[in-house]
Amino acid sequence: MKVVLALAFLIFLCSVAVSAVARASKSHPAETQAQAHMQTFVGTIVKTGKEFVFNDDAAKHVYQLDDQQTASKFDGKKVRVTGVLDAANMIIRVQSIETAA
Numbered sequence: 843m844k845v846v847l848a849l850a851f852l853i854f855l856c857s858v859a860v861s862a863v864a865r866a867s868k869s870h871p872a873e874t875q876a877q878a879h880m881q882t883f884v885g886t887i888v889k890t891g892k893e894f895v896f897n898d899d900a901a902k903h904v905y906q907l908d909d910q911q912t913a914s915k916f917d918g919k920k921v922r923v924t925g926v927l928d929a930a931n932m933i934i935r936v937q938s939i940e941t942a943a
Contacts, residue, residue: 883923883934884942887916896923896934909936916941 883905885898894913896905907913907923913936922942926935 878926880924880937881927883925883927884920885923886920887913887918887939889917896921903932906931906933907936908933909939912936912939915939 883896883898884900885896887894887907888897889895890904894907894910894917896907896913897903898905905927908925916939920942921939923934923936923939925937927933928935
């Protein structure tokens with residue numbers, strides 16, 4: 843009888859732990875949510891080697907762009923890039939690129 847109760851208690855604890863892990867994986871930390879919002883950057887598209895990158899004039903940062911085909915149309919031009927910044931990898935997930943005034 844004690845063994846059955848002990849097993850039932852262990853099963854209960856495991857189910858609670860699994861439930862907690864499932865809830866934690868569904869929630870998003872504030873940092874992840876903050877990184878996922880659209881931003882607009884103003885700077886210049888330049889070619890470095892085989893890739894086009896975005897040179898952020900104000901922040902003095904260079905970001906890789908995930909849309910090389912669109913970026914190639916703006917080589918050497920001042921642009922406004924709208925997208926989601928992946929700061930950890932220094933990449934902008936491009937939504938749009940347009941010529942800046």
